[in-house]
């Protein structure tokens with residue numbers, strides 16, 4: 001039996017451990033917001049990985065967005081040195097999960113096993129992936145103790161809210177520099193036979209239209225900012241949305257609908273502030289002097305961020321031509337450039353080969369419609385050799401009765417292990 005077959009059997013033999021580890025991780029509710037139990041889950045991972053010979057560092061993202069004494073942003077980085085010099089393969093998983101929401105038929109933090117699936121918030125996104133990478137690494141170390149290079153496993157905070165108290169902070173502190181880490185696999189739930197090369201870009205902005213406050217019974221004495229915003233929306237419907245639908249990308253984005261530029265209107269607010277739900281009074285009559293809209297523009301690798309912004313300014317200028325007293329501001333809230341790792345990159349090649357070996361099929365290549373922590377690894381860490389690969393069905397993420405399939409976890413752990421053998425064996 002060769003080393004690869006031995007490793008596949010070793011991972012299969014650790015199936016029960018993989019299930020139990022996933023359940024244990026689900027049972028630590030790491031809801032974000034607000035960012036609960038980060039220290040607890042890092043301590044849990046710390047104990048586990050130290051037991052398997054890893055050196056660990058607990059890093060708090062002090063001063064990062066979201067970090068406070070009440071909700072500290074803790075991160076864990078574990079490293080196991082091989083017996084010979086070589087490259088470092090890093091598995092990065094986020095430890096946070098999103099709110100539970102309604103509609104569950106199982107306990108969201110119970111980790112119940114039913115029909116070969118483990119249920120719970122974060123089961124697929126992405127505690128199942130984290131567990132698979134840990135078991136893959138531990139099995140690889142057991143079978144191939146004299147490996148080259150190093151293996152790192154990190155559990156990081158706040159991916160769901162932008163990653164600033166997690167991967168972004170660590171990248172700024174040098175944890176993801178190309179001198180330290182050469183290959184990165186992020187076990188997000190992209191399906192066990194797909195390699196995710198990157199993501200589209202994001203431009204979030206707030207548009208504000210200005211008016212003039214007056215008594216609501218005499219609106220002609222004021223200037224209604226909400227009507228100005230109505231004109232902006234109408235111009236968007238006429239010129240902007242059709243133009244975005246025409247912009248197609250060569251990036252292999254899934255699902256199909258995201259293979260074009262998109263824009264979502266996240267919120268609109270104009271006029272008097274909303275009162276608390278228990279307020280029983282009536283509103284007062286005023287002409288709104290301000291209306292704010294938050295837009296979420298997702299753009300393609302073929303588009304330039306400056307053009308994306310100019311397009312919005314052009315919409316506003318067209319409205320201005322036809323309306324008296326039309327005044328506006330545009331404020332950028334967030335920008336993330338699109339990123340896509342080359343198919344020829346070593347980590348892509350290695351994982352593709354592993355998928356073919358383990359599953360007997362060719363890997364599919366995809367790009368994510370939304371961003372994830374690869375953005376920080378690429379932009380701050382300057383590390384281009386990075387992909388997302390992990391078990392679980394992306395569509396189940398953030399839904400009620402989220403689950404991860406046990407067979408899928410075992411198979412993707414085998415792919416990760418096979419890839420370690422290829423890169424470090």
Ligand SMILES: [Zn+2]
Pocket residue numbers: 094125126159188189
């Ligand atoms: Zn995720």
